[in-house]
Amino acid sequence: MSDEKIPPQQQPATPGEQPQATPRPDGLEGLEGLVGSEQLREMISALQSQLDKKAAELVSKHDQYVRAVAETENVRRRLEKEKEETARYAISKFTKDILTVGDNFQRAIAAVPQDAVAADPALKSLLDGVVLAERDYRGALERHGVRPIEPTGQTFDPHYHQAVMERDDPSVPSGTVIQVFQTGYLLDDRCLRPAMVVISRGGPKGARSEDTASGEPPAST
Numbered sequence: 001m002s003d004e005k006i007p008p009q010q011q012p013a014t015p016g017e018q019p020q021a022t023p024r025p026d027g028l029e030g031l032e033g034l035v036g037s038e039q040l041r042e043m044i045s046a047l048q049s050q051l052d053k054k055a056a057e058l059v060s061k062h063d064q065y066v067r068a069v070a071e072t073e074n075v076r077r078r079l080e081k082e083k084e085e086t087a088r089y090a091i092s093k094f095t096k097d098i099l100t101v102g103d104n105f106q107r108a109i110a111a112v113p114q115d116a117v118a119a120d121p122a123l124k125s126l127l128d129g130v131v132l133a134e135r136d137y138r139g140a141l142e143r144h145g146v147r148p149i150e151p152t153g154q155t156f157d158p159h160y161h162q163a164v165m166e167r168d169d170p171s172v173p174s175g176t177v178i179q180v181f182q183t184g185y186l187l188d189d190r191c192l193r194p195a196m197v198v199i200s201r202g203g204p205k206g207a208r209s210e211d212t213a214s215g216e217p218p219a220s221t
Contacts, residue, residue: 088145092187095146099185099193102141105134106183141185149184149195151177160184162194169200176200 108130117124138148151161156175164181172178177197184195 089187089190091144092190092192095141095144095185095187095192102134102137103182105130105137109134145188146192147186149186149191150180151184151195151197152180153177156197156199160186160191160194161197161199163199164196165198166201167198168202170203172200172203174199174201174203174205176203 109127112123112127117127141147149160151157154177155173156163156177161177161184167178169176169178176199177195178200179198180195181198182196185192
């Protein structure tokens with residue numbers, strides 16, 4: 001027989017000897033000897049309560065973070081929009097001031113009788129020069145987003161028209177623009193100056209147009 005000794009952990013238990021208890025895998029085998037089972041449950045319950053509290057705090061902090069990020073994004077978008085609108089409408093005050101130049105061009109052109117132009121070549125050349133200057137003036141406005149409003153035949157819209165008088169005209173629905181005294185202008189989609197118009201009365205009751213009801217800018221020339 002071999003004299004090799006069996007390692008102690010592999011030796012069979014001596015008859016009458018109690019086998020050793022298997023260590024608990026949760027690492028709490030030593031606590032049960034120090035505290036009672038009830039105290040151990042209370043400790044576990046207290047730890048679980050603290051864990052639940054920290055988890056709730058984490059959820060709350062995460063919600064605050066998400067809200068802060070969303071608010072920051074909203075502020076950034078709002079500032080960008082305000083910046084774009086500021087740049088877009090920065091010329092509105094200047095443009096309002098020079099609209100009278102176009103008014104004077106139109107008055108000068110309308111004041112020259114056609115028979116006088118035909119009889120006087122010099123006057124014709126002068127008028128052609130004024131017409132050309134007025135055309136260049138309108139082109140410069142259009143390049144910067146300024147467009148004239150042409151409301152003739154449209155339903156009166158207080159957002160874009162200013163009524164200076166009413167005239168009896170049963171041939172068209174009441175509230176229709178039948179004459180323009182002064183041209184109105186749009187800067188992109190914003191009314192820069194309303195058109196001064198004459199509106200009809202005495203005709204059939206006119207329905208409000210979709211543009212008037214929705215506040216959309218009217219058609220322009």
